[in-house]
Amino acid sequence: MFRFTTGEKAELYGAILQAFGAANERLETALGLDDVRARLRTVGWLDAVHDDDLQEALRKLREWQLLDVVQNHAENYRTAEEYERRNLQYSLTRRGEAAFAGVEHALSVLASTGALQTAVLEAITDRLDELYVLLGDRTSSDRRVFSTLQELEGHLEALLANTKAFNGELQRLLRAEGADLATFREVKAATVAYLQEFLVNLDQRGQTVASAVERVEHRGLGLLHERALRGAELPPAADGDPAPAWLERRRARWEGLQAWFRPVDGARPRVEQLHDVARRAIVTLLQVLDRITESRRRSSSAVQDFRELARWFAAAPTEDDLHRLWSAAFGLGPARHAHLAHPDPELAPSSGTWAEAPPVEVSALLRTSGRTERFTRTGKVRDIGGIKAARAERARKERAELEAAWDVLGTDGPVRLSGFGMLDHAVFERLLDLLGRALAVRPDADGTRRTVTSDGRVEIVLRLPPDSGRAVLRTARGRLEAPDCLVEVRRPSGPRSSAAKDGA
DSSP states (O other): OOGGGSSTTHHHHHHHHHHHHHHHHTTOOOBOHHHHHHHHHHTTOOSOOOHHHHHHHHHHHHHTTSEEEEEOTTSOOSSHHHHHHHSEEEEEOHHHHHHHHHHHHHHHHHHOOOOOOHHHHHHHHHHHHHHHHHHHOTTSOHHHHHHHHHHHHHHHHHHHHHHHHHHHHHHHHHHOOOSOHHHHHHHHHHHHHHHHHHHTTHHHHHHHHHHHHHHHHHHOHHHHHHHHHHHHOOOOBTTBOSHHHHHHHHHHHHHHHHHHHOOTTSOOOHHHHHHHHHHHHHHHHHHHHHHHHHHHHSSSOHHHHHHHHHHHHHHOOSHHHHHHHHHHHHSOOOOTTTTOOOSSGGGSOTTSOTTTSOOOOOOHHHHHHSOOOOOOOOOOOOOOHHHHHHHHHHHHHHHHHHHHHHHHHOOSSOEEGGGGOBOOHHHHHHHHHHHHHHHTSOOOTTSOEEEEOTTSSOEEEEEOOSSOOEEEEEETTEEEEEEOOEEEEEOSSSOOOOHHHHHO
């Protein structure tokens, strides 16, 4: 199918298929020899092509089943030459359309760059919410259901394509070694900032999409696909009813959506795997940046020093020069211990040789750093008793404040969020932290969210309100308005306050 992309005339073959593709966009399904020549100029082929070469190229494309040829019996021909030039009409076959589309797709992939777009996640949520509303309204149009489902699948395909392309670019960036270190460093730093921006509230957006998928499934996937099928208005096909194949594609697309945000088998959603990939990429990029920064700080590296030394060895004129160069580069250092004297100098006469003199103790520190030990007074041990007492007092105070906050927030059962009413700001911050932890986890089958604090001493159970009530919490610094959820704060031990229960 793609044999036309190789060989000496590959460019001419590609230009001819591009000319037929441009003609199809204008609903011109058949081209004669003169029409093909004219179309070649419109697609950028400006070289002169002889009729024999053009006919040979068309013949090869017919041989590869990329073009089809028919005779035009509806035309009136005045001469035999005109009949010969205008009788044959060429058109793309299904195989030719597929080959041309494959090359166009390959070129677009080479020219495109991936992206992580949170706007796509929001668009997926909007389309799911719209489907939920349309399925609940029996008077809504089936065509609208079909178009909304098509838009949803388009956003999902964009998410998959952009994510795969960006991940590929990211892996190539991690392996790349640029010649211009300054530009290389700027690109990596910008990529780290881009990933960090994408990870902000990614978990919350993924949970939002999963909740929207669950709501649509509650209305019924069978109803969704049935109405979308009616709205698609599929034309009849000669080889059978196209509806089963169309429905099978819709089910496969929906299973892909579930795999990304709400797997039915309890597996980990792929959007969380994307979260892990982005975090690992940030760590790796930061490590690469540190190495680049460290290498730029040094005027030279050990590798460069040894390469330069190798050049000197290669350029040495004689063997004696090689030995001198070796001694200068790798020989022993100077005798820095020569100034040391015997503890009793009278026992070592000055007229004796080094070999006959008694040994002198040399400090190991002198060999490693060039300095001898210096014995001075021992430093005073610092009294840290006051620091330890202050830290212990601060820890007790923080623990007391934390216990007091848990006493206020503790409940003996589910209560309304509005029951907390007016709160101290420190207690409000503890409550807000608990609510944030609960909203960050996936809900159970009954919609309950459970989580515990980092020390495991407090558990919060959160359920969405059965009605559309609103709760208003007030502190000395402001107010918070939120859905009036059912909240239950459990503690393994310790007293519980009845403030929230009295407020409820």
